[in-house]
Amino acid sequence: MQHIEVDYVIIGSGAAGLSCALKASESGTVALLTKETMPSGNTPLAQGGIATVLGEKDTYEMHIQDTLYAGAGECDLNAVEVLVKDGAKRVKQLFQMGFPFDKSIDGKPLMGREGAHSVPRVISSRGDGSGKALAETLWSEAKSRENILFYEQTFVLELLVSNNECTGLFALDMEKGGALIFYCRSVVLATGGCGQIFAHTTNNINCTGDGFALAYRAGAKLENMEFIQFHPTALKVDENPMFLISEAVRGKGAVLVNGNGERFMERYHAWAELAPRDIVARGIFAELSNGNQVSLDVSPLGKKFAKLFPSIFQACKKRGLSLPEDLVPVVPAAHFIMGGIRTDLNGRTSIKGLYACGEVASTGVHGANRLASNSLLEGLVFGHRVGGAVACEQFRSNKMHSAVLRAKSFNRKAIDTGDNKFIFALRELMWCKVGLVRSEEGLTDAVEQLKEMERNLLGGQNITAANMLTVACLIARNALARRETLGSHYRSDFSDGKSSDSLRPASNI
Numbered sequence: 355m356q357h358i359e360v361d362y363v364i365i366g367s368g369a370a371g372l373s374c375a376l377k378a379s380e381s382g383t384v385a386l387l388t389k390e391t392m393p394s395g396n397t398p399l400a401q402g403g404i405a406t407v408l409g410e411k412d413t414y415e416m417h418i419q420d421t422l423y424a425g426a427g428e429c430d431l432n433a434v435e436v437l438v439k440d441g442a443k444r445v446k447q448l449f450q451m452g453f454p455f456d457k458s459i460d461g462k463p464l465m466g467r468e469g470a471h472s473v474p475r476v477i478s479s480r481g482d483g484s485g486k487a488l489a490e491t492l493w494s495e496a497k498s499r500e501n502i503l504f505y506e507q508t509f510v511l512e513l514l515v516s517n518n519e520c521t522g523l524f525a526l527d528m529e530k531g532g533a534l535i536f537y538c539r540s541v542v543l544a545t546g547g548c549g550q551i552f553a554h555t556t557n558n559i560n561c562t563g564d565g566f567a568l569a570y571r572a573g574a575k576l577e578n579m580e581f582i583q584f585h586p587t588a589l590k591v592d593e594n595p596m597f598l599i600s601e602a603v604r605g606k607g608a609v610l611v612n613g614n615g616e617r618f619m620e621r622y623h624a625w626a627e628l629a630p631r632d633i634v635a636r637g638i639f640a641e642l643s644n645g646n647q648v649s650l651d652v653s654p655l656g657k658k659f660a661k662l663f664p665s666i667f668q669a670c671k672k673r674g675l676s677l678p679e680d681l682v683p684v685v686p687a688a689h690f691i692m693g694g695i696r697t698d699l700n701g702r703t704s705i706k707g708l709y710a711c712g713e714v715a716s717t718g719v720h721g722a723n724r725l726a727s728n729s730l731l732e733g734l735v736f737g738h739r740v741g742g743a744v745a746c747e748q749f750r751s752n753k754m755h756s757a758v759l760r761a762k763s764f765n766r767k768a769i770d771t772g773d774n775k776f777i778f779a780l781r782e783l784m785w786c787k788v789g790l791v792r793s794e795e796g797l798t799d800a801v802e803q804l805k806e807m808e809r810n811l812l813g814g815q816n817i818t819a820a821n822m823l824t825v826a827c828l829i830a831r832n833a834l835a836r837r838e839t840l841g842s843h844y845r846s847d848f849s850d851g852k853s854s855d856s857l858r859p860a861s862n863i
């Protein structure tokens with residue numbers, strides 16, 4: 355068993371983890387951990403880009419209002435102000451690091467449009483390669499810092515918490531097989547989301563919700579776990595993860611059509627294809643439920659489609675679709691969780707020395723439905739803030755935690771999911787009963803079935819399955835308890851509730 359002492363341990367190497375590591379490395383030594391290889395998580399999969407106020411016709415106030423509107427009135431205003439105002443600074447810093455942003459003919463950043471944004475506000479890179487370019491930029495900067503140590507293939511089994519203070523963690527080196535114990539001044543969870551607990555998702559195969567489960571087991575407070583965003587347009591192919599067709603494609607003029615070739619989104623919202631994501635996803639769901647196929651018609655973009663969206667063009671070609679001529683069959687898929695580990699605006703959780711940032715955290719910035727392309731921005735902004743905030747923590751006396759003694763009983767087999775029937779059943783259950791459209795009956799059934807799964811899992815421990823089950827239970831129980839429709843949380847038995855379309859006149863766009 356190896357003992358490692360550093361100032362800060364950051365779990366996760368997406369936009370939030372890397373940003374946090376960069377800032378934290380200014381005041382101490384950092385161990386950056388991922389169960390994958392770096393850079394990891396959903397960041398490299400992100401297509402659309404980063405929402406930020408740069409355009410002449412844009413203002414902070416407009417970005418704030420759009421975020422509040424998309425969030426169905428549930429956002430924390432202070433968090434949104436921080437996101438928008440700090441966001442502009444972080445994007446400037448990103449440009450200084452050499453982020454290869456797409457340019458308009460005057461050399462300025464090209465601003466794209468996405469759903470519920472009142473002006474074009476999304477910067478991109480290589481068309482639809484924004485997340486990959488962001489990850490590469492941050493990763494290459496992180497590699498240049500001497501006091502950031504990288505631990506790949508390292509799976510965190512337990513946080514070391516006693517008396518509500520976190521003093522480190524205990525992990526498995528999946529490559530060499532040994533246990534690692536980290537002692538530090540603070541631990542930062544930047545572990546991303548949990549899309550993999552649903553049968554259909556755009557999330558990376560490793561987004562199994564480990565961070566939520568670790569925090570929950572340690573006794574941290576979590577909130578709003580029922581707010582799951584379903585992206586309207588995943589490519590309808592039986593794959594995991596599902597390939598995303600970016601909202602930016604609709605922003606450039608692609609339209610949604612049903613099996614009769616009719617544009618239908620105008621029936622659901624005056625902004626049609628560019629309505630907030632929850633509304634577009636439900637519009638598609640309604641068409642599908644009526645037996646219609648739904649497709650994206652990209653022909654309005656003509657031959658320039660391939661240049662604007664090279665990755666999507668290639669991915670569709672690989673799957674037998676020729677764009678812009680062919681219709682692209684699409685379905686909604688689990689994409690993002692708005693709730694998570696409750697934090698303040700500097701990422702402090704309810705446990706001393708434990709911080710969270712990015713998708714795993716709940717600052718209130720997204721309310722009940724996230725605005726498009728605010729997630730990479732969130733990672734940059736709150737990762738940086740947490741990286742600064744951790745400097746105030748001191749080493750605390752670290753008592754050997756009982757978990758450490760259990761270290762030897764785990765090996766890689768306890769983590770790999772492979773062809774796990776339990777996980778398959780869990781994902782199907784979550785999709786069918788805790789998905790885009792929920793009801794008292796379905797949720798009650800899901801909660802009961804999850805309880806049964808908890809009983810079955812006891813003993814035969816696969817850690818990933820256990821983490822997924824913990825997160826699934828939190829989501830299903832919260833969804834049952836929230837007896838209203840609100841943003842992304844749609845209850846068919848409370849369908850006249852508040853959703854984002856009731857909050858703002860529909861004529862702004």
Ligand code: SIN
Nearest residue numbers: 401402600601726727
């Ligand atoms: C997209 O490109 O449609 C996804 C971007 C996001 O999740 O905000």
